[in-house]
Amino acid sequence: MADSDPDLSLLQDVLGRAVTLKDPGIGIENTHETATKPLREHREPRWEQVHAKEEPRNGKCKPTKSSARIQSSAPEPADPISIDCSALLVDDMVPCDVEFCPVPEILAYPHFFIGKGNRPRAKPFFDDYLGRQSWDIFWMYDPRGNHPPWPDIFLLTAQFEAFLRAINEELNTALTIPSGGNRKKFCRRFGGGGTPRPRFLLRSVDRYSLDKHSLGEIPWPQPLQSDAEAFKKASTAAQDDFLSNLHPQGCDDGKNENKKDKTQKAKERSRKRALFRQSMMHQAQTFLGLRNPGSSDSVVFVCVDVEALEAPPHPVSEVGIAILDTNRLSGTPPAAAGSGWWPFIEAHHLRTKEYSGMVNFKYVMGCPDAFDFGTSEFPTKKELVNAVRCILKPYMDQERKLVFVGHDTASDLRYLSQMGLDMMKLPGMVCEIDTKALHQAWQNSDDGRSLSALLSDLNIRSNNLHNAGNDAVFTMRAAIGLATEQVRKDEADLRGDGEKYVPSLWET
Numbered sequence: 001m002a003d004s005d006p007d008l009s010l011l012q013d014v015l016g017r018a019v020t021l022k023d024p025g026i027g028i029e030n031t032h033e034t035a036t037k038p039l040r041e042h043r044e045p046r047w048e049q050v051h052a053k054e055e056p057r058n059g060k061c062k063p064t065k066s067s068a069r070i071q072s073s074a075p076e077p078a079d080p081i082s083i084d085c086s087a088l089l090v091d092d093m094v095p096c097d098v099e100f101c102p103v104p105e106i107l108a109y110p111h112f113f114i115g116k117g118n119r120p121r122a123k124p125f126f127d128d129y130l131g132r133q134s135w136d137i138f139w140m141y142d143p144r145g146n147h148p149p150w151p152d153i154f155l156l157t158a159q160f161e162a163f164l165r166a167i168n169e170e171l172n173t174a175l176t177i178p179s180g181g182n183r184k185k186f187c188r189r190f191g192g193g194g195t196p197r198p199r200f201l202l203r204s205v206d207r208y209s210l211d212k213h214s215l216g217e218i219p220w221p222q223p224l225q226s227d228a229e230a231f232k233k234a235s236t237a238a239q240d241d242f243l244s245n246l247h248p249q250g251c252d253d254g255k256n257e258n259k260k261d262k263t264q265k266a267k268e269r270s271r272k273r274a275l276f277r278q279s280m281m282h283q284a285q286t287f288l289g290l291r292n293p294g295s296s297d298s299v300v301f302v303c304v305d306v307e308a309l310e311a312p313p314h315p316v317s318e319v320g321i322a323i324l325d326t327n328r329l330s331g332t333p334p335a336a337a338g339s340g341w342w343p344f345i346e347a348h349h350l351r352t353k354e355y356s357g358m359v360n361f362k363y364v365m366g367c368p369d370a371f372d373f374g375t376s377e378f379p380t381k382k383e384l385v386n387a388v389r390c391i392l393k394p395y396m397d398q399e400r401k402l403v404f405v406g407h408d409t410a411s412d413l414r415y416l417s418q419m420g421l422d423m424m425k426l427p428g429m430v431c432e433i434d435t436k437a438l439h440q441a442w443q444n445s446d447d448g449r450s451l452s453a454l455l456s457d458l459n460i461r462s463n464n465l466h467n468a469g470n471d472a473v474f475t476m477r478a479a480i481g482l483a484t485e486q487v488r489k490d491e492a493d494l495r496g497d498g499e500k501y502v503p504s505l506w507e508t
Contacts, residue, residue: 079158079161080098080099080156080157080158080161080187081095081097081098081099081158082156082158083095083098083156083158085136085156085200085203086203088136088200089200090199090200090201090202090221091199091200091221091224092199092200093191093197093198093199093200094197094198094200095191096189096190096192096197097189098156098189099156099157099158099187099188100138100154100155100156100157100188100189100190100198101154101155101156101157101160101185101186101187101188102152102153102154102155102185102188103153103154103155104275104279105185105186106129106155106160106163106186107126107129107275107278107282108271108274108275108278109126110122110123110126111274111278112271113175113178113182114175118171118173119493120490120493120494120495120496120498121171121173121494122173122175123490123493123494124494125163125166125167127282127291127490128207129163130204130206130207130208130209130210131206131207132163132166133159133162133163134203134204134205135155135156135159135203135204136155136156136159136200136203136204137153137154137155137200137201137202137203137204137209137210138153138154138155138156138198138199138200138201139151139152139153139154139198139199139201139220140152140154140190140196140197140198140199140227140246141223141227142246142247143195143196143223143227143230143231143232144228145223145228147223149220150213150214150220151220151221151223152246153201153210154188154198157177157186157187157188160177160186161176161177164176164177184245184248185248188246189245190242190245190246192238192241192242193234193235193238193239193241193242194230194233194234194238195230195231195234195238195239195241195242196227196230196231196242199221199224211286211297212297214283214430217297270446273446274440274441274444274446276437277437277438277440277441278441280433280434280437280438280441281437281438281441281442281482281483281486283431283433284433284438284479284482284483285483285486285487287299287301287326287403287433288326288334288483288484289326289329290334290483290484290487291487297401298325298327298400298401299326299400299401299402299403299430300323300324300325300326300395300400300401300402300403301322301323301324301325301326301403301405301433301479302321302322302323302392302395302402302403302404302405302423303320303321303322303323303324303404303405303406303472303473303475303476303479304319304320304321304388304404304405304406304412304416304423304472305319305320305321305406305407305412305468305469305471305472305475306318306319306320306411306412306415306416306468307319307320307366307368307466307467307468307471308415309355309358309360310360310361310362310363310364311358315352315355315381316352316384316415316418316419317351317352317355317356317358317368318349318350318351318368318467318468318469319349319350319384319387319388320347320348320349320350320467320468320469320470320471320473321347321348321349321350321388321391321392321469321472322345322346322347322348322405322469322473322475322476323345323346323347323348323391323392323395324341324344324345324346324476324480325344325346325395325400328344329341329344332344334480334484336504336505336507337458337459337460337477337480337481337484337485337503337504337505338477338480338481338483338484339477339481339505341480342477342480345373345473345476345477347373347374347469347472347473348374348377348391348469348472349371349373349374349375349376349377349467349468349469349470350376350377350378350379350384350387350388350468351368351376351377351378352378352379352380352381352384353378353379353380353381354380354381356368356378360466364466365466366466366467367464367466367467368467368468370463370464370467370470371464371467371469371470372463372464372467372469372470372473373469373470373473376469384419385419385420385421388421389421392426395428396426396427396428399427399428400428401428401430402426402428402429402430403429403430403431403432403433404423404424404429404431404432404433405432405433405434405435405476405479406432406433406434406435406475407434407435407436407454407471407475407478408434408436408448409432409434409436413432433479435451435454435475435478435479435482436449436454438478438479438482438483438486439454439457439478439482441482441486442485442486442489443457451465451474451475451478452465454478454482455474455477455478457503458478458481458482458485458503458505459503459505459506460474460477460478460481460505462474481503481505484504485503485504488501488504489501
């Protein structure tokens with residue numbers, strides 16, 4: 001201790017009080033209790049179990065890479081907050097620290113976060129997520145405007161975790177919310193800086209809890225001016241944070257384009273397109289009664305195909321219409337590729353009288369005289385729109401729900417709009433189904449195929465394509481075929497023999 005006396009004296013001068021040195025073992029509290037209680041046996045792990053390599057021969061212990069990673073890693077994120085929503089009323093909000101998960105991300109979870117081995121086993125749980133447990137459902141619009149006619153739908157992240165735990169218990173899997181950057185897809189918080197928060201819609205009771213909203217029987221909530229004003233009043237940082245949670249990867253409107261990885265952004269866009277196509281397939285199957293056979297709701301599929309002349313100004317020369325009323329399908333099995341339902345398709349072919357003598361030949365071989373499913377009609381240009389309306393009038397008068405069907409629908413909708421007919425604003429029109437997107441979902445591919453290639457993949461025989469009436473009928477057959485074949489493909493995956501799947505018409 002002699003060597004330390006000068007230092008001890010200096011320390012006493014600085015502190016202004018006496019300082020003594022004690023043995024660390026002296027003065028420990030509860031020494032009697034510690035001595036009298038039996039000690040729990042504790043064995044330190046063997047050195048070689050902790051370190052991957054031997055200690056360097058110079059005696060200095062060098063930390064391994066694995067231990068360095070453990071020391072610098074961020075703490076695990078806290079579990080999502082669970083909240084009791086039983087007393088909530090429509091449009092009520094919950095605290096800002098509650099995390100939400102968008103429904104599309106839940107539907108996409110099996111495709112992106114479950115391996116090929118377990119995906120077929122787990123996918124039926126996600127397809128029927130509303131029927132598996134009760135959910136508290138929330139809604140929110142983009143407060144900037146320019147939104148679709150329905151809101152974004154959110155579920156509580158805590159309830160999604162409970163959903164995953166139930167699957168794990170039944171299938172003996174280990175599904176979890178992913179970590180890292182993907183975690184934000186399922187854990188989103190709103191309300192920071194006074195920005196809008198999701199509002200309560202309803203508590204689900206069965207798999208049909210949202211059907212009446214989706215089919216238009218109960219209107220969706222409308223955007224609230226108070227939410228738009230709250231967003232405008234928020235700071236720029238709060239707005240950016242809100243948008244990053246509402247629409248990840250798409251909130252900066254190009255401000256930080258040069259800072260982002262373009263490859264990653266392309267992957268994200270591809271993922272969103274795939275998600276949209278899967279949602280459309282799910283919707284088509286639901287409308288046809290393939291997914292929820294017990295649902296009493298029915299729709300009328302309306303397929304419209306337009307043929308325009310190749311010569312400028314490209315006037316509309318043909319309109320083909322195919323109609324399928326799902327009320328008529330009751331008790332009739334779909335059969336191979338939905339062929340059992342083909343006889344219920346009602347077909348019409350309208351030829352613009354002024355252009356009835358003109359035939360396309362430069363880019364496609366037109367065949368306006370070769371309508372194979374009935375007799376063509378010849379309204380004038382002025383009568384054409386009214387002729388289409390007259391065909392659909394019985395269903396609109398009955399206030400039936402209509403679903404627009406087409407192949408690469410944007411082109412047909414554009415021509416119809418130029419004619420003066422906005423199909424998507426017709427009374428009862430619910431949504432559109434695009435067979436090009438259904439085919440991409442069925443093939444799990446981004447490649448868009450022509451109608452003839454799509455029919456060939458299904459082995460549906462076709463004749464005289466590029467006649468608008470024929471194209472409408474074959475597009476309707478393709479929509480039915482793709483929806484039914486996706487069911488067969490999913491069932492094959494579930495059995496574990498997905499690689500052996502062959503479209504049913506190829507087996508006959």
